[in-house]
Every structure is written in structure tokens, then in C-alpha cells.
Amino acid sequence: MDTDTLPLRPGLTGEDFRAHVRAWLAANVPEGFLADQPGYRTPDFAACRQWEAAMHRGGLAGMTWPVEYGGHGLSLREHLIANQEIGRLALPESVNSLGKELAGPIIMAVGNEEQKLRFLRPLLEMREIWCQGFSEPNAGSDLAGLRTRATWDGSVWRVTGQKIWTSGAMNAQRCLLLARTGPLEDRHRGLALFAMKMDTPGVTIRPLRQLDGKESFAEVFIDDVEIAAEDALGAPDEGWSAAVRVLSIERATNRMYRSWRFENELNHLVRACRADATLASLINSGEWHRRLAETVVDIEVLKAHVEPVVERLVAGESIGDRGSLMKLHWSEAHQRFAALALELVEQAPPGASAAVQAARQRFQNVYLRARAETIYAGTTEIQLGIIGDRILKLPRGR
Amino acid sequence: MSDSADDLAGLSAFAETARHAVAACVPLSMRDRAALLAADGLLGILAPEEAGGLALDIRFAAPVMAAAGAGLLGYPLAESLLLAAAFGNHPEGTAIAAGERIATIAWSGQVSTQSGRLSGTLGRAPLAGEADLLLVDTTDGAALIALDAPGVAVLPAFGFDLEAPEHEVTLKDVTPLATLTADATARLRDDALLLWASAIEGAADACLAMTVEHVSTREQFGKTLVSFQALRHALARQKLAVEHIRAALARHDALAARGASEAALAHRVTFAAAVRFGAASVESALQLHGGMGFTWDVPIHRYLRRVRAVEAQGNAAALHRGLALDLLHANS
Numbered sequence: 001m002d003t004d005t006l007p008l009r010p011g012l013t014g015e016d017f018r019a020h021v022r023a024w025l026a027a028n029v030p031e032g033f034l035a036d037q038p039g040y041r042t043p044d045f046a047a048c049r050q051w052e053a054a055m056h057r058g059g060l061a062g063m064t065w066p067v068e069y070g071g072h073g074l075s076l077r078e079h080l081i082a083n084q085e086i087g088r089l090a091l092p093e094s095v096n097s098l099g100k101e102l103a104g105p106i107i108m109a110v111g112n113e114e115q116k117l118r119f120l121r122p123l124l125e126m127r128e129i130w131c132q133g134f135s136e137p138n139a140g141s142d143l144a145g146l147r148t149r150a151t152w153d154g155s156v157w158r159v160t161g162q163k164i165w166t167s168g169a170m171n172a173q174r175c176l177l178l179a180r181t182g183p184l185e186d187r188h189r190g191l192a193l194f195a196m197k198m199d200t201p202g203v204t205i206r207p208l209r210q211l212d213g214k215e216s217f218a219e220v221f222i223d224d225v226e227i228a229a230e231d232a233l234g235a236p237d238e239g240w241s242a243a244v245r246v247l248s249i250e251r252a253t254n255r256m257y258r259s260w261r262f263e264n265e266l267n268h269l270v271r272a273c274r275a276d277a278t279l280a281s282l283i284n285s286g287e288w289h290r291r292l293a294e295t296v297v298d299i300e301v302l303k304a305h306v307e308p309v310v311e312r313l314v315a316g317e318s319i320g321d322r323g324s325l326m327k328l329h330w331s332e333a334h335q336r337f338a339a340l341a342l343e344l345v346e347q348a349p350p351g352a353s354a355a356v357q358a359a360r361q362r363f364q365n366v367y368l369r370a371r372a373e374t375i376y377a378g379t380t381e382i383q384l385g386i387i388g389d390r391i392l393k394l395p396r397g398r
Numbered sequence: 399m400s401d402s403a404d405d406l407a408g409l410s411a412f413a414e415t416a417r418h419a420v421a422a423c424v425p426l427s428m429r430d431r432a433a434l435l436a437a438d439g440l441l442g443i444l445a446p447e448e449a450g451g452l453a454l455d456i457r458f459a460a461p462v463m464a465a466a467g468a469g470l471l472g473y474p475l476a477e478s479l480l481l482a483a484a485f486g487n488h489p490e491g492t493a494i495a496a497g498e499r500i501a502t503i504a505w506s507g508q509v510s511t512q513s514g515r516l517s518g519t520l521g522r523a524p525l526a527g528e529a530d531l532l533l534v535d536t537t538d539g540a541a542l543i544a545l546d547a548p549g550v551a552v553l554p555a556f557g558f559d560l561e562a563p564e565h566e567v568t569l570k571d572v573t574p575l576a577t578l579t580a581d582a583t584a585r586l587r588d589d590a591l592l593l594w595a596s597a598i599e600g601a602a603d604a605c606l607a608m609t610v611e612h613v614s615t616r617e618q619f620g621k622t623l624v625s626f627q628a629l630r631h632a633l634a635r636q637k638l639a640v641e642h643i644r645a646a647l648a649r650h651d652a653l654a655a656r657g658a659s660e661a662a663l664a665h666r667v668t669f670a671a672a673v674r675f676g677a678a679s680v681e682s683a684l685q686l687h688g689g690m691g692f693t694w695d696v697p698i699h700r701y702l703r704r705v706r707a708v709e710a711q712g713n714a715a716a717l718h719r720g721l722a723l724d725l726l727h728a729n730s
Contacts, residue, residue, distance in 0.1 A: 266725070267725075267728070267729050270725055270726060270728075270729040271729045274726070274729060274730060283726065284726065286719065288722070289718060289719050289722035289723070290718050290719075290722070292721075292722040292725055292726075293670065293717075293718035293719070293720075293721035293722040293725070294670075294674065294718070296667070296721050296722075296725055297667050297670045297671050297674065297721070300646070300649070300663065300664065300667040300671075301642050301645060301646055301667070301671050303649065304642075304645035304646045304648065304649035305641075305642075305645045307649065307652070308645070308648060308649075308652070325638055325641050328638060329638065329642070381631070383634075384630070384631040384634040384635065385627075385630070385631075385634075387634035387637055387638060388630040388631065388633055388634040388637075389630075391634075391637060392610070392633060392634060392637045394610065394614075394624055394630055394633060395614050395622075395624055396624075396625065397614075397621060397622040397623075397624040397625025397626075398621065398622055398625065
């Protein structure tokens with residue numbers, strides 16, 4: 001896919017940048033890639049990897065990252081614009097989202113110059129895929145209980161422990177690993193971040209089968225694995241605090257395309273229903289109008305949370321923990337929509353058209369995967385805790 | 399963007415003035431409330447300068463409506479703001495902005511017109527029993543009538559809102575004082591959606607504050623209620639609801655400011671979001687007050703009544719049907 005056309009011309013911003021993104025997508029989206037179009041085939045990992053590398057060359061990934069690290073040196077405004085246009089199309093999810101949304105921003109915040117040069121460009125060019133090694137069997141939402149231990153032996157870090165629910169571990173070259181360098185009583189202090197190579201001896205990956213039948217997350221066993229000093233990110237005792245700082249912004253800025261993809265799904269649902277006589281008569285009846293209208297409202301409210309974040313960050317203002325409001329809303333609203341979509345498309349009669357069957361397949365997947373959305377990136381309960389503690393500033397109680 | 403700094407200062411000054419005025423209105427008669435609100439410049443925010451107004455855009459009415467919602471103002475404020483603007487070139491508009499005439503709107507029903515005279519039954523007219531003027535829907539727009547004109551009968555109040563009870567009004571061969579075109583009427587109804595959303599935001603936020611206070615002081619099982627996670631999470635959801643309404647209002651303003659076509663959708667979305675999330679939030683506030691929440695003295699029910707009354711005045715049910723039908727048409 002190195003034959004992609006329309007490279008990003010330097011200096012494009014605002015609506016000119018939008019025009020470029022639209023033209024680039026129109027010229028470069030591969031055949032069969034869009035889940036709401038006829039002829040859709042689920043793209044495999046290799047195809048997704050090639051596609052994302054092409055998107056980066058076209059200026060549709062790494063918008064805000066500095067040019068010297070492989071980014072495009074644009075502002076968050078262009079980040080939002082690219083996300084809006086990507087969201088409007090039913091494109092596959094990133095296979096390197098943890099690299100782009102988590103590892104990259106953390107390296108940018110705490111990494112040294114050598115690390116930035118070594119890690120960031122390969123990640124955007126999809127030569128290095130990252131996974132995230134935070135959760136453990138006994139430390140899911142509560143990472144303070146994390147037990148994977150890193151010990152400095154005078155020449156290298158030696159790490160032993162176990163990670164779980166590690167998305168994309170099988171395809172990853174690097175893992176953003178959180179490990180304990182101090183005693184367990186230190187809780188969040190004494191946690192360090194590493195860029196662990198996944199092919200290091202001692203790393204064993206055991207895929208876990210997800211509820212949708214896919215094996216896209218895994219257990220990762222780490223048995224006396226050596227990590228070179230140059231792959232430690234930030235000071236040993238500031239790993240966690242740096243990660244938390246980065247995450248509170250990332251929660252608000254990553255996958256900004258969600259509201260527009262959500263809208264794409266809603267429009268696809270309605271089109272698919274209207275293409276079938278049985279579903280069309282259902283969807284035209286008043287019984288479904290309220291939930292459809294509430295989905296429209298949910299999507300617009302999500303946009304209302306997402307768009308102002310950009311201007312506030314561009315103006316140098318803090319967005320505090322507003323990312324938790326957004327995360328809670330999109331995950332729950334998307335689950336409501338997914339249930340509605342499934343309920344509707346599953347009323348298709350036997351022998352429904354290929355387009356309706358394709359919609360059934362898409363919305364079955366959307367429904368199942370949406371169950372994860374209130375769990376990952378901080379569960380609903382964690383987000384409610386953050387909103388109560390840090391936004392509403394509720395007293396602790398006595 | 400020095401404009402926006404001025405705007406912010408202006409908005410917060412309005413909010414402050416409105417909070418004081420709303421509190422000061424509580425013991426006053428309807429006439430005295432009109433005089434006080436007018437003296438503070440709150441009735442003519444949207445009215446043209448010729449009519450004694452401030453000729454500001456609808457954003458500036460938002461903090462005033464929020465204060466009215468938070469303080470359960472018993473005055474047809476949204477109606478006054480809208481009518482003083484819509485009849486800005488008419489003496490009645492000037493009188494409304496000056497607080498000399500109290501005006502309200504019949505939000506449901508439509509009259510028929512015969513030889514220029516209006517007849518029919520209207521509903522959902524807040525405080526019509528104490529008002530001088532009423533806007534009624536006609537087949538080609540709307541008409542302003544005097545409530546003491548021959549042929550007008552204001553029926554006894556009923557309805558949810560205790561501070562702004564609704565009346566039905568019957569008209570028989572009533573001659574209007576002034577009329578609005580269909581376009582002007584549609585604009586007025588669109589603007590009402592935003593004013594109501596702000597009022598609901600103020601009401602939901604006030605209930606949230608009362609609930610935080612309640613759970614922080616009341617003890618059960620030897621602990622303050624706020625130490626129970628179930629209640630903290632419910633409060634977090636109330637906060638989320640308030641933030642949804644604020645975000646929707648702010649997005650409408652941003653879209654309108656740049657003349658974006660989505661602003662029209664944003665009017666309706668903002669009201670729909672305010673009704674859904676606002677009602678849920680106030681209901682949660684009532685729940686968190688426990689048995690006290692069901693008493694007459696704890697005022698949460700008054701807020702719930704207001705939110706539900708406004709929901710009906712804006713005909714949220716029809717608005718949702720319209721949103722669904724637009725979605726279906728866009729994908730046909």
C-alpha cells in the first residue's frame with residue numbers, strides 16, 4: 001500500500017486540512033474496508049497495519065506529534081478534524097491504539113530524547129506495535145496492588161510477574177510495562193514504566209479467548225526478563241504519577257472519532273432497516289422513535305463534550321478530569337445504542353438481503369464489543385468515583 | 399477574541415444580578431416581581447434598544463434562566479424575555495420589558511380566526527391568572543391578546559408547577575392587539591427551547607447542591623451518608639447530567655456563533671437532553687433525600703414539578719418524534 005496518493009502538503013491547517021483528509025480517504029480507503037458498504041470483508045491484522053501506516057503517511061495519524069519524531073506538527077484542531085472525518089467512515093479500529101494513545105504520549109512526557117527518537121516514529125509507521133502491561137490478576141482497577149517486580153542488578157533491570165487482559169500482545173513488539181521497584185506498601189509510589197521488548201527470553205504470551213470468540217487479548221508471563229537501562233521510561237519512582245497525568249488528558253483526546261463513528265453506526269442501522277420490508281415497517285412505527293431520537297441526542301451530547309476539549313487545551317487551559325465525564329457517557333450511550341441496534345436487526349425475517357445480513361453481523365459485533373467499553377480504560381465504577389471525588393469534590397464522610 | 403472576555407464578564411454579572419433578584423422576588427406580589435425584575439434589566443435582555451431592552455443574543459439570557467430555575471422563580475420569565483423581543487417594535491413589547499405588563503404564552507392549542515377575531519381553547523399558559531397579556535397560536539403564526547379583553551376566560555389553575563401554575567384559556571371572538579408571522583413564531587419557539595434548557599440546568603444543579611449538603615450531614619449506620627459508595631455514585635451521575643445540559647447549551651452557542659447549519663438541530667437536542675438528564679437528576683436528588691424527599695417541606699418536588707411542566711410546555715414527546723423522523727428521512 002505504498003502506492004497511496006495525496007501525501008500531506010506542509011502547512012495545511014483548519015478547513016484546508018479537512019479537505020485534504022476527505023480527499024485522501026476518498027482516494028485511499030482499500031476495497032472492502034468499510035463495514036457499512038457492500039463487499040465488506042473484515043480486514044486482517046496485516047491489512048490493518050498497512051492501512052494505518054498509509055494513514056500516517058497521508059497525515060491522518062500523529063497529527064499533533066512533533067515532526068522530528070515522525071509526527072506532523074499540527075494542532076489538536078487538526079487532530080479533531082482528522083478524527084471527525086475518520087469517524088464518518090466505518091473503518092476498522094486501530095491495531096496500534098495502545099502505542100498511539102498511551103505509549104507514545106507517555107514517552108513524549110517522560111522519555112528522554114534518545115527514547116523519543118527511537119520509539120515514536122516506528123510506532124507511527126506501524127513498524128512497532130505496542131501493548132499495555134498494566135493490569136494483573138490481582139490488580140485490575142486497583143493498580144496500587146500491582147505485584148510485578150523490577151529489580152536493578154547493577155547492569156540491567158530484571159523483571160518477574162504476570163500481566164493479564166493485555167490487548168494485542170500476540171502482535172506487539174513492545175509492551176508499555178508497569179512494574180514495582182519499591183515495596184508493596186508504597187502503593188502508587190515505587191511504580192516504574194518500561195518499554196519491554198516482547199521477544200525477550202522469559203516473556204510468554206498465552207492468548208485469552210474473548211466473549212466475541214476472538215483472541216485479541218492475552219495473559220503475559222514475565223519470568224526473570226532482562227530490560228536494559230535504556231528501556232526504562234522516566235525515573236523509577238515517577239512512572240505512575242507521569243502515567244496518570246498523561247492519562248487524564250488522553251482519556252479526553254484519544255479516539256475523538258467516537259461520536260462520528262457512532263453516528264455512522266446509527267445511520268447504517270437506519271439504512272439497513274429501511275432496505276428490508278419488515279424492518280422498515282418496524283422502524284417507521286412510533287414504537288422505536290423515542291429510542292432512536294435519544295440515540296441522536298446521546299451522540300450530539302457526546303460531540304458537545306468532545307469538541308470544546310480541543311479549544312481548551314489549545315488555549316493552555318486544564319481540562320481536569322473531564323475525560324471521565326466523556327468516557328462514562330460514550331461507553332454507556334454506546335451500549336444503549338448497541339442493544340437497540342441488535343434488537344432491531346434481529347427482527348429481520350429469514351432470507352433477508354445480503355445488506356441486512358451484513359448489518360446483523362456488524363451490530364452483533366458492536367453489541368458484544370460494547371460490553372467491554374464500560375470496563376476498559378477505567379470501569380464505569382472507577383469513572384463515577386473520579387467524578388464524585390475530583391469533579392464534585394464530595395467530602396470523604398465520617 | 400477580547401469579545402469573549404467581555405462576554406464572560408457580562409454573563410457572570412447577569413448570573414449574579416439574577417440570583418439576587420430571584421431571591422428577592424419570593425415574598426413579593428406578581429406586580430412587584432415584575433417591577434423588580436425590570437428594574438434589574440432582566441426582562442429586556444433580548445428586546446431591542448428602542449423597546450428599552452439590551453438587544454443581546456440568547457446566550458445572555460441563559461444565566462438568568464438558570465437562576466430562575468435554581469430559585470424556582472414564580473414569574474413568566476421565559477415568556478417575558480421572548481415576547482419583549484418579538485414585539486420589540488410594538489408598545490406592548492416595551493411595556494413587557496419595563497415590567498408594566500405581565501405577559502405569558504399558551505404553549506398548547508391553537509385558535510381559529512374569523513374576520514380577524516380569535517376563538518378557541520388554549521392550554522399550558524403559566525401564570526395566566528395573574529398576567530395581562532397572552533400569546534396564542536393562530537393558523538398563520540401567533541397573536542397577542544389582552545387577558546381582560548371581552549370574550550377571554552381564564553380557567554382555574556391546574557398543573558404541576560406550584561410557583562408557575564398553568565391555566566387553560568378560552569377565547570370567543572377576541573380582537574388581537576398584535577400578531578407575529580409564522581417565521582417569527584417558529585423562532586420564538588426555538589428560542590424557548592434554549593431558555594427552558596437553561597432553567598432545567600439551574601434546577602438540576604440546585605437540587606444537586608441540596609443533595610450534597612444533605613448526604614454530607616445526615617448520619618445512618620453511624621456514618622454520614624456521603625461515605626456510602628452507592629450514594630456517591632448516584633451523586634456523580636447527577637453531576638454528569640448537569641454537565642450534559644451545560645455541554646449541550648455551550649455547543650449550541652458555539653455552532654450559532656459561527657453560523658453553522660447544525661445549530662438548528664442543537665436547539666432541539668439541547669432541550670431533549672435537558673429534559674431527559676434534568677428529570678433523571680432531580681428524581682435522583684429526591685431519592686437520595688429518602689423519606690424527607692417525599693415531604694411537602696423539602697422543595698425537591700417543586701423542582702421536579704417545574705422540570706416536568708417545562709417538558710410538557712416544550713412538547714418533548716413531539717420533539718423526539720421529530721428527531722426520529724428526521725433521522726429516518728436523512729437515511730431514505
